[in-house]
């Protein structure tokens with residue numbers, strides 16, 4: 001699995017169940033990278049999407065109550081509700097690559113399965129941020145590439161250190 005996240009330098013990723021910033025460069029990169037694959041997200045992130053599903057991708061939504069959520073997804077194409085127990089089985093039928101796109105609870109749940117991360121660092125200060133990224137990359141990942149994006153954003157690509165698997 002591949003993780004994708006945007007955060008500020010304090011690790012803020014969300015506020016009021018929304019993204020606290022809007023960078024079209026980041027959204028375009030996200031779209032380009034994930035198109036034709038599968039995006040895996042938590043139910044809060046699904047609720048936060050202004051347009052559902054994310055088009056031309058399978059949308060997998062993690063919830064502890066998959067039947068209840070599935071009932072709301074009947075008319076939404078390529079959207080699947082699943083609990084963590086059935087995730088791997090469901091993903092065998094979903095197009096690769098499989099991207100973990102948040103939020104915090106799902107990053108925490110799936111980090112052990114993620115072997116690379118694309119991180120956009122944004123320059124904003126966010127007072128009253130209420131959702132932070134759950135860990136630092138240093139212990140298990142190494143920086144493979146870093147590039148400047150427009151508007152003061154920075155893109156970092158991390159790869160898992162081989163010795164960190166199964167820790």
Ligand SMILES: NC(=O)c1ccc[n+]([C@@H]2O[C@H](COP(=O)([O-])OP(=O)(O)OC[C@H]3O[C@@H](n4cnc5c(N)ncnc54)[C@H](OP(=O)(O)O)[C@@H]3O)[C@@H](O)[C@H]2O)c1
Nearest residue numbers: 006014017018019042043044045063064102103104105106
């Ligand atoms: N900056 C970024 O890149 C980025 C990306 C995505 C999201 N975000 C932000 O992050 C925030 C949302 O993050 P969040 O941590 O509150 O929520 P989340 O991870 O999106 O979703 C949490 C939900 O996932 C389900 N879940 C959690 N653990 C589970 C498990 N073990 N098995 C099955 N289902 C499980 C539960 O759904 P049920 O309650 O239905 O059981 C839980 O309420 C928002 O502010 C959003 O805008 C930021």
